[in-house]
Amino acid sequence: MEVTQVLLNAQSIDGSVRKHAEDSLKQFQEQDLPLFLISLSQELSNDEKPVESRKLAGLILKNALDAKEQHRKLELVQRWLSLDSAVKNQIKTCLLQTLSSPAPDARSTASQVIAKIAGIELPHKQWPELIGSLLSTIHQLPPHVKQATLETLGYLCEEVSPDVIDQDQVNKVLTAVVQGMNASVGNNDVRLAATRALYNALGFAQVNFSNDMERDYIMRVVCEATLSPEVKIRQAAFECLVSISSSYYEKLVPYIQDIFNITAKAVREDEEAVALQAIEFWSSICDEEIDILEEYGADLVGDSSIPCFYFIKQALPALVPMLLETLLKQEEDQDQDEGAWNIAMAGGTCLGLVARTVGDDIVPLVMPFIEENITKPDWRQREAATYAFGSILEGPSADKLTPIVNVALSFMLTALTNDPSNHVKDTTAWTLGRIFEFLHGSTMDAPIITPANCQQIITVLLQSMKDVPNVAEKACGALYFLAQGYEDVSPSSPLTPFSQEIVQSLLTVTHREDAGESRLRTAAYETLNEIVRCSTDETASMVLQLVPVIMMELHNTLEGQKLSLDEREKQGELQGLLCGCLQVIIQKLGSSETTKYLFLQYADQIMGLFLRVFACRSATVHEEAMLAIGALAYATGSDFAKYMPEFYKYLEMGLQNFEEYQVCAVTVGVVGDICRALEDKILPYCDGIMSQLLKDLSSNQLHRSVKPAIFSCFGDIALAIGESFEKYLMYAMPMLQSAAELSAQTSGADDEMIEYTNTLRNGILEAYSGIFQGFKNSPKTQLLVPYAPHILKFLDSIYLERDMDDLVMKTAIGVLGDLADTLGSNAGSLILDSVSSREFLNECLSSDDHLIKESAEWAKQQKLSSSSLVWVLGLHVLSRCHFQTTEAVVVELSLTLAFIANIFTNNCIGTMELGSDFVEEE
Numbered sequence: 019m020e021v022t023q024v025l026l027n028a029q030s031i032d033g034s035v036r037k038h039a040e041d042s043l044k045q046f047q048e049q050d051l052p053l054f055l056i057s058l059s060q061e062l063s064n065d066e067k068p069v070e071s072r073k074l075a076g077l078i079l080k081n082a083l084d085a086k087e088q089h090r091k092l093e094l095v096q097r098w099l100s101l102d103s104a105v106k107n108q109i110k111t112c113l114l115q116t117l118s119s120p121a122p123d124a125r126s127t128a129s130q131v132i133a134k135i136a137g138i139e140l141p142h143k144q145w146p147e148l149i150g151s152l153l154s155t156i157h158q159l160p161p162h163v164k165q166a167t168l169e170t171l172g173y174l175c176e177e178v179s180p181d182v183i184d185q186d187q188v189n190k191v192l193t194a195v196v197q198g199m200n201a202s203v204g205n206n207d208v209r210l211a212a213t214r215a216l217y218n219a220l221g222f223a224q225v226n227f228s229n230d231m232e233r234d235y236i237m238r239v240v241c242e243a244t245l246s247p248e249v250k251i252r253q254a255a256f257e258c259l260v261s262i263s264s265s266y267y268e269k270l271v272p273y274i275q276d277i278f279n280i281t282a283k284a285v286r287e288d289e290e291a292v293a294l295q296a297i298e299f300w301s302s303i304c305d306e307e308i309d310i311l312e313e314y315g316a317d318l319v320g321d322s323s324i325p326c327f328y329f330i331k332q333a334l335p336a337l338v339p340m341l342l343e344t345l346l347k348q349e350e351d352q353d354q355d356e357g358a359w360n361i362a363m364a365g366g367t368c369l370g371l372v373a374r375t376v377g378d379d380i381v382p383l384v385m386p387f388i389e390e391n392i393t394k395p396d397w398r399q400r401e402a403a404t405y406a407f408g409s410i411l412e413g414p415s416a417d418k419l420t421p422i423v424n425v426a427l428s429f430m431l432t433a434l435t436n437d438p439s440n441h442v443k444d445t446t447a448w449t450l451g452r453i454f455e456f457l458h459g460s461t462m463d464a465p466i467i468t469p470a471n472c473q474q475i476i477t478v479l480l481q482s483m484k485d486v487p488n489v490a491e492k493a494c495g496a497l498y499f500l501a502q503g504y505e506d507v508s509p510s511s512p513l514t515p516f517s518q519e520i521v522q523s524l525l526t527v528t529h530r531e532d533a534g535e536s537r538l539r540t541a542a543y544e545t546l547n548e549i550v551r552c553s554t555d556e557t558a559s560m561v562l563q564l565v566p567v568i569m570m571e572l573h574n575t576l577e578g579q580k581l582s583l584d585e586r587e588k589q590g591e592l593q594g595l596l597c598g599c600l601q602v603i604i605q606k607l608g609s610s611e612t613t614k615y616l617f618l619q620y621a622d623q624i625m626g627l628f629l630r631v632f633a634c635r636s637a638t639v640h641e642e643a644m645l646a647i648g649a650l651a652y653a654t655g656s657d658f659a660k661y662m663p664e665f666y667k668y669l670e671m672g673l674q675n676f677e678e679y680q681v682c683a684v685t686v687g688v689v690g691d692i693c694r695a696l697e698d699k700i701l702p703y704c705d706g707i708m709s710q711l712l713k714d715l716s717s718n719q720l721h722r723s724v725k726p727a728i729f730s731c732f733g734d735i736a737l738a739i740g741e742s743f744e745k746y747l748m749y750a751m752p753m754l755q756s757a758a759e760l761s762a763q764t765s766g767a768d769d770e771m772i773e774y775t776n777t778l779r780n781g782i783l784e785a786y787s788g789i790f791q792g793f794k795n796s797p798k799t800q801l802l803v804p805y806a807p808h809i810l811k812f813l814d815s816i817y818l819e820r821d822m823d824d825l826v827m828k829t830a831i832g833v834l835g836d837l838a839d840t841l842g843s844n845a846g847s848l849i850l851d852s853v854s855s856r857e858f859l860n861e862c863l864s865s866d867d868h869l870i871k872e873s874a875e876w877a878k879q880q881k882l883s884s885s886s887l888v889w890v891l892g893l894h895v896l897s898r899c900h901f902q903t904t905e906a907v908v909v910e911l912s913l914t915l916a917f918i919a920n921i922f923t924n925n926c927i928g929t930m931e932l933g934s935d936f937v938e939e940e
């Protein structure tokens with residue numbers, strides 16, 4: 019087979035030629051993987067071959083080494099590692115050779131493939147000579163090879179984690195990269211590759227950044243590169259500065275003045291791509307300082323690991339005018355172009371972050387700009403002034419802003435009605451939304467919205483909802499926050515007199531021909547939902563009247579003739595919005611007994627509509643309809659049983675759909691809702707549901723985010739069916755156990771992984787809790803005893819971990835209580851066996867906490883009777899979480915202690931008081 023021709027055919031515009039070529043490649047790969055990979059690497063390295071076939075060869079090689087999906091990725095890594103080393107060497111040699119090819123595309127592809135292989139092999143201590151051989155001759159290389167080598171080093175730093183490479187090699191890489199950036203050697207391509215490589219290598223530069231001289235040197239080189247005549251180099255250099263600002267914030271003191279000068283020049287004079295990065299630098303500094311100051315605020319001790327240097331506060335007098343200038347650089351049609359990003363938007367975003375960082379101090383610096391320019395004839399000036407005002411509304415205190423807003427409000431309302439420019443109206447409506455979002459909820463004692471201006475505000479907003487789509491969308495947004503601000507005012511909201519009119523206007527918006535533009539229809543439904551969610555008893559009848567209206571709308575989407583693909587997609591979207599709206603309505607009406615009773619007359623019809631929504635799609639169930647059904651189950655309670663025979667097949671379909679994992683996750687959640695609604699009436703469906711859930715868990719294609727939900731669903735099912743859960747124990751328990759073991763290994767995990775682990779732990783704990791509670795008072799509690807030691811060990815590992823997530827801690831303490839409550843007299847010895855009591859007692863005896871120490875001494879006096887030890891354990895747990903305790907944890911803990919105490923009533927009376935004192939002190 020001629021590899022070159024097949025690779026070219028695989029890019030043919032003729033579908034059948036392409037298909038045939040793809041099949042041949044696939045076949046080749048399946049028949050002889052080593053030869054396949056070697057052929058591809060030979061193709062890539064061969065300068066005689068056409069560049070298209072070489073590029074594709076490289077791309078296929080790269081895809082043979084890495085994949086987005088975690089499981090697939092691990093498979094590919096294993097596959098590569100298990101290849102014969104002679105094969106791998108042959109491939110690597112070809113790749114390294116390609117770095118000197120005259121064809122830039124081939125070099126670049128080879129760089130990426132080398133980095134992928136390095137990403138696999140270096141952590142396994144394979145290919146140790148790679149970095150050395152890349153660096154050995156770098157000074158003598160012709161520019162194009164040097165460029166490719168630097169690019170390879172850059173990708174390599176992206177693929178490999180810093181701890182895999184020893185410091186000596188890191189130093190050499192950094193030195194080569196920084197030298198490559200030197201403006202007096204090499205050419206632009208080399209310098210660009212070096213600057214981009216530095217961006218990836220910054221994570222490796224910890225040691226160098228803590229040494230003044232080396233840091234000065236790196237910073238000088240980066241700052242020089244921001245002045246390069248080549249725009250791409252300037253952009254890459256600013257990207258380095260942005261990355262430095264977050265990774266090495268605390269090292270910036272000596273450079274910040276220079277950086278300000280450099281960024282100010284770039285923002286004012288440079289091309290957009292560069293100016294955007296220069297603004298991004300200051301946004302990133304704001305992010306850092308907001309985080310640090312938040313930590314200062316939360317922790318009165320003030321021992322944030324990084325001090326705040328107040329760069330923003332110091333730069334303020336120069337920074338604010340610079341940002342205000344950017345606001346005048348709007349584009350003609352930026353409002354129409356969704357997802358547009360330009361200097362003016364970046365500047366406004368940065369201004370907003372500055373306001374959040376410094377608070378009140380920004381106000382006097384921005385006000386003159388607003389006052390002078392908001393009335394100018396040029397729309398750009400009016401828009402910039404309005405945008406500036408809207409941007410600084412989050413951060414400064416209500417005291418500072420309220421007087422200004424009181425003056426501005428009627429001006430804004432007039433502008434929204436009369437300004438000839440759509441840009442200005444768009445930004446004005448957005449600014450009104452920000453006023454309502456940040457000020458009207460928090461200023462109830464000196465309200466900015468009064469009976470006097472409420473009427474005018476509503477009139478203007480409803481009028482603007484008839485304006486062009488982008489303005490109407492912002493007006494909906496403003497109304498959304500207006501409603502939200504009245505969420506907790508009862509019994510009467512100032513919006514009540516207008517609610518009919520508001521709802522009517524929103525429905526009219528949803529029917530606009532152009533409601534598909536600027537996400538107007540979605541915004542109108544979101545606002546309608548918020549109006550419903552925040553409605554009071556006074557407007558309950560309005561919400562009730564909405565039920566048949568929205569039902570009719572949903573009904574209409576089901577009546578269509580045969581739809582084209584495009585129409586089907588639109589239909590699905592609209593059904594999603596309508597089901598979402600019904601969900602909010604059902605939740606609202608279901609939350610009070612009176613309205614629930616009135617609502618239930620519609621339940622059969624609504625359920626009928628939801629079933630039709632499911633039926634009009636063949637393979638997949640509708641996520642929003644599923645969620646709405648969850649709400650309906652909650653409202654109908656055990657009456658939901660009558661819908662189960664027909665609904666069950668869609669439930670099953672949802673649970674089977676682990677490719678669209680959100681659908682699966684949502685369905686799992688709805689199973690929980692239905693369990694709570696039906697209680698033991700769900701029993702006939704449990705075999706089917708459980709076997710599907712277990713199947714999901716054993717599939718290696720299940721998205722990991724669904725797992726925790728499935729575990730807590732086990733808990734819901736057990737709680738609903740009680741001891742009938744018996745037959746599932748032998749399947750569910752081992753799964754829970756192995757997940758628990760997995761969740762204990764957290765070393766080296768990043769934030770995202772830790773967050774996931776905590777969600778997983780919580781799911782597991784909720785399962786245990788449901789199972790124990792379900793078996794309570796059952797003659798079969800003995801069945802749980804064999805599982806208890808492992809569960810206790812899991813709990814203990816959670817109690818012992820410092821800084822354990824609050825929610826996990828609370829649930830874990832609750833599970834101990836459930837265990838004690840359900841297992842009764844069996845629990846004591848189990849609990850004791852789970853901790854090595856001697857060691858544990860010694861730890862308590864030497865505790866700094868006098869209560870722990872005292873109770874441990876008491877336990878010793880009691881000759882370490884089980885009861886006394888259990889009690890100490892309880893207090894010990896209490897002390898563990900005592901520095902991270904929230905009220906919820908304490909309450910959970912008291913309950914648990916009470917359950918434990920219950921087991922040993924006679925022995926514990928004396929210490930019960932001790933315990934409750936302690937809780938009170940908290």
Ligand SMILES: *[C@@H]1O[C@H](CO)[C@@H](O)[C@H](O)[C@H]1NC(C)=O
Pocket residue numbers: 200201202203239
């Ligand atoms: C750049 O290279 C030149 C010539 O090799 C050298 O004199 C100069 O010190 C270098 N600049 C930096 C910043 O290292």
Ligand SMILES: *[C@@H]1O[C@H](CO)[C@@H](O)[C@H](O)[C@H]1NC(C)=O
Pocket residue numbers: 189192193196225226232233235236
């Ligand atoms: C980084 O630090 C090492 C060790 O101190 C030094 O050899 C190397 O030259 C430094 N590199 C740069 C770019 O400063």
Ligand SMILES: *[C@@H]1O[C@H](CO)[C@@H](O)[C@H](O)[C@H]1NC(C)=O
Pocket residue numbers: 275276279
């Ligand atoms: C920054 O620019 C200002 C004004 O152009 C100048 O006075 C100042 O010396 C510059 N600062 C630094 C550190 O270059």
Ligand SMILES: *[C@@H]1O[C@H](CO)[C@@H](O)[C@H](O)[C@H]1NC(C)=O
Pocket residue numbers: 346386387388390391399
């Ligand atoms: C108003 O905008 C203009 C630019 O159009 C600017 O030059 C002027 O300084 C602004 N006014 C104030 C007081 O900032």
